[in-house]
Amino acid sequence: MYLLLTVRSNTTMHQPGQDDAVEPEIRAERDYMDTCRATLTRMREEVQTMLATGAGEGDAITDKYFNHVLRQFQVQVIKELSDPDGAPLFFGRLEYPPGEVYDSGTDRDRATRAHTHTSSSDLVYVGRRGVRDDDGEPMVVDWRAPLARAFYEASYQDPMGVRVRRRYGFDHSGVLTAYEDEPLHLQVASASGNGLLAAEIERPRKGPMRDIVATIQPEQMVLVRAPLERTLCIQGAPGTGKTAVGLHRLAYLLYAERERLRKEGGVAVVGPNRSFLSYIHNVLPALGEVEAIQTTIDELTGSGITVGRVDAPRAARLKGDARMAEVIQRHLRSRIQPLGETLEVKYQHRTWRVPGEELARELDAVVSRGIDYNAGRELLAERLALHVLRQMEQSGTSAVPATRQQLRRHKAVSRAVRRMWPTVDPTRLIFDLLTNQAHLAHAADGILSPDEQQAILVQPRPRSVHAMTWSSHDLALLAEAAALIERPAKLGHVVVDEAQDLSPMQLRAIARRLAGSCTVLGDLAQATSPAAVQDWTAVLTHLDRPDGQIEELTRGYRLPAEVIDYAARLLPHIAPEIRGPASFRHSADALRITQTAPEETAKAIIATCAGALAEEGSVGLIAADDDIPEIHQALSDSGFQHTVLGPNGTDLDTARLTLTPVTLAKGLEFDTVVVVEPSRIAEAEDRGLQRLYVALTRAVSNLHIIHADPLPEPLAQEPAMSR
Numbered sequence: 149m150y151l152l153l154t155v156r157s158n159t160t161m162h163q164p165g166q167d168d169a170v171e172p173e174i175r176a177e178r179d180y181m182d183t184c185r186a187t188l189t190r191m192r193e194e195v196q197t198m199l200a201t202g203a204g205e206g207d208a209i210t211d212k213y214f215n216h217v218l219r220q221f222q223v224q225v226i227k228e229l230s231d232p233d234g235a236p237l238f239f240g241r242l243e244y245p246p247g248e249v250y251d252s253g254t255d256r257d258r259a260t261r262a263h264t265h266t267s268s269s270d271l272v273y274v275g276r277r278g279v280r281d282d283d284g285e286p287m288v289v290d291w292r293a294p295l296a297r298a299f300y301e302a303s304y305q306d307p308m309g310v311r312v313r314r315r316y317g318f319d320h321s322g323v324l325t326a327y328e329d330e331p332l333h334l335q336v337a338s339a340s341g342n343g344l345l346a347a348e349i350e351r352p353r354k355g356p357m358r359d360i361v362a363t364i365q366p367e368q369m370v371l372v373r374a375p376l377e378r379t380l381c382i383q384g385a386p387g388t389g390k391t392a393v394g395l396h397r398l399a400y401l402l403y404a405e406r407e408r409l410r411k412e413g414g415v416a417v418v419g420p421n422r423s424f425l426s427y428i429h430n431v432l433p434a435l436g437e438v439e440a441i442q443t444t445i446d447e448l449t450g451s452g453i454t455v456g457r458v459d460a461p462r463a464a465r466l467k468g469d470a471r472m473a474e475v476i477q478r479h480l481r482s483r484i485q486p487l488g489e490t491l492e493v494k495y496q497h498r499t500w501r502v503p504g505e506e507l508a509r510e511l512d513a514v515v516s517r518g519i520d521y522n523a524g525r526e527l528l529a530e531r532l533a534l535h536v537l538r539q540m541e542q543s544g545t546s547a548v549p550a551t552r553q554q555l556r557r558h559k560a561v562s563r564a565v566r567r568m569w570p571t572v573d574p575t576r577l578i579f580d581l582l583t584n585q586a587h588l589a590h591a592a593d594g595i596l597s598p599d600e601q602q603a604i605l606v607q608p609r610p611r612s613v614h615a616m617t618w619s620s621h622d623l624a625l626l627a628e629a630a631a632l633i634e635r636p637a638k639l640g641h642v643v644v645d646e647a648q649d650l651s652p653m654q655l656r657a658i659a660r661r662l663a664g665s666c667t668v669l670g671d672l673a674q675a676t677s678p679a680a681v682q683d684w685t686a687v688l689t690h691l692d693r694p695d696g697q698i699e700e701l702t703r704g705y706r707l708p709a710e711v712i713d714y715a716a717r718l719l720p721h722i723a724p725e726i727r728g729p730a731s732f733r734h735s736a737d738a739l740r741i742t743q744t745a746p747e748e749t750a751k752a753i754i755a756t757c758a759g760a761l762a763e764e765g766s767v768g769l770i771a772a773d774d775d776i777p778e779i780h781q782a783l784s785d786s787g788f789q790h791t792v793l794g795p796n797g798t799d800l801d802t803a804r805l806t807l808t809p810v811t812l813a814k815g816l817e818f819d820t821v822v823v824v825e826p827s828r829i830a831e832a833e834d835r836g837l838q839r840l841y842v843a844l845t846r847a848v849s850n851l852h853i854i855h856a857d858p859l860p861e862p863l864a865q866e867p868a869m870s871r
């Protein structure tokens with residue numbers, strides 16, 4: 149027996165006077181946790197005091213910049229030293245032979261650091277933050293530090309010098325109640341920490357997603373620690389930890405390359421919608437990282453415009469097609485026109501002339517430079533001014549009457565530039581392209597067929613740009629136009645989640661923002677957008693990162709095997725080349741299917757939700773979007789407190805029961821999931837079976853299906869070969 153699992157899960161033990169029941173080892177570890185927490189608080193308070201009093205700042209005027217940098221640094225340190233809300237300060241420990249990690253030091257040193265430097269071992273505690281004692285010696289090592297590496301990577305085959313790896317278990321309020329030891333030096337294989345991993349995964353959910361630092365698995369850690377230069381594209385079945393890995397990779401990169409990422413414009417996470425971002429928003433702050441921008445793809449492309457319309461599948465496919473980039477480029481170019489007359493610049497009683505052919509030559513020269521539209525405009529003004537200036541210089545007058553700057557601003561030059569190279573607003577440009585048949589035909593000639601042009605033309609034409617309702621794919625066109633006009637700001641690294649749904653045009657919008665690498669996460673079997681690329685190599689090409697590395701995660705952490713097997717019946721119909729994840733958990737009662745009479749459906753939903761709410765954990769009720777109002781009414785009539793998920797994000801902390809329109813279910817998870825009428829989900833859209841696959845793969849513990857209509861065929865049939 150090589151695993152020692154000691155569980156004391158009674159939270160009342162933490163109360164004063166009742167500690168006697170706690171095993172001495174657990175008590176000692178709790179005491180050490182308290183000491184570390186007190187030290188962290190002291191460290192933070194010291195920096196807060198320095199910041200408040202200006203200690204360390206210089207008085208001289210020349211110290212201004214230094215003081216500013218110092219204050220910024222202090223603010224950053226305070227953030228890093230914040231106490232992760234309710235989360236334990238450490239979650240693991242490595243035990244090495246004495247002297248292996250720390251200098252042997254004096255007897256006094258050993259006495260003051262008695263907990264980590266004992267005569268029989270050196271102990272390294274691993275946690276969410278680094279904590280150091282007054283002498284700068286580590287009390288807890290940040291999970292991203294080199295010293296913490298062995299916690300994730302040491303194995304029986306390669307113990308990396310570690311004698312024993314310890315993992316801790318905690319109760320709901322974060323009190324240390326258990327530990328599990330793996331004696332790696334004995335070189336005997338064992339279940340390697342699966343007890344606490346399973347307990348962590350099955351720990352009932354409440355509110356948003358949590359971090360997984362305590363239990364990141366080796367196949368995930370390799371991806372988390374991939375160097376910044378590497379673009380990763382991670383394909384993985386539902387629940388294999390893609391989102392978790394992407395967010396932890398970002399936290400790791402910020403730790404390892406903070407300054408570089410800051411210089412390159414910061415980092416961002418791009419998700420499919422606000423509900424998803426509400427779900428993941430806590431993970432990075434819990435890891436001490438508050439600098440990442442978290443944005444939806446529509447926010448990234450739409451610069452403040454909200455989506456009010458869903459494109460028909462064909463229009464979505466065409467608008468998402470990379471050919472649209474050329475159409476937009478041509479449409480923008482059509483705004484550039486020769487003046488067709490002579491430019492006359494009157495200056496101090498003389499007139500200087502630039503003939504139409506000369507102007508056309510200048511225009512061609514600027515166009516051929518292929519620079520951003522606005523930069524081209526500036527350059528044209530510059531060249532026209534220079535042209536006039538040369539004439540002045542060659543005219544033989546003793547003093548040239550004007551400078552180039554003055555000529556650039558001259559009324560006649562400005563007017564000519566305005567006519568030849570007018571200012572363009574990207575929103576109006578795309579509005580015009582999508583609503584003016586003649587202009588679309590001109591820009592798309594030879595690129596889109598007349599039939600394709602017809603499919604994207606917005607009819608009837610809205611009265612004005614303000615009356616236009618925009619679709620998500622329109623916003624990607626806006627982003628393309630905006631970037632042609634003026635180069636957008638860059639980002640050092642971007643994590644793109646649920647990337648299987650992005651169109652080529654949306655991927656181009658992300659590519660333009662990338663200064664360096666990115667992390668692309670997704671599952672081709674969950675691609676529901678008609679404009680989705682459906683091939684990771686092509687996704688990387690559109691992202692302009694063709695050398696990105698495609699990786700696959702295959703071990704599923706969310707779903708019990710019984711649920712995976714059931715959902716995987718859809719795979720031959722939606723993504724034959726993809727396998728479901730291999731779950732490491734079984735739960736015989738995880739799947740329940742209830743058939744009702746149509747008039748009994750509401751009653752069945754209420755009864756199922758009541759049963760689920762009687763247990764611990766979150767409950768997600770997922771149905772076709774059109775059915776949500778009716779179910780909402782039924783829940784309200786029965787007095788159920790619940791949250792209805794909306795497109796603009798919802799506070800997932802408020803109610804345990806979340807009524808979820810199926811189009812917003814992607815990326816989410818609940819302890820119990822109730823899916824209502826699978827066939828209505830499957831029939832609601834072209835890729836309805838993919839949507840259903842998403843719905844069926846959200847459950848951590850139980851999946852209940854309620855249906856009156858017949859189940860979609862693949863679900864109704866037993867699979868040819870069950871796994």
Ligand SMILES: Nc1ncnc2c1ncn2[C@@H]1O[C@H](COP(=O)(O)OP(=O)(O)OP(=O)(O)O)[C@@H](O)[C@H]1O
Pocket residue numbers: 345348349358359360363364365368384385386387388389390391392393671705706814815816817845
């Ligand atoms: N190493 C781990 N330790 C503990 N929990 C884990 C681990 N890996 C993943 N999980 C948990 O498994 C669940 C699924 O993870 P995640 O949402 O990242 O999966 P995903 O691959 O993005 O799924 P989907 O494709 O459905 O969006 C989450 O609750 C996550 O915290």
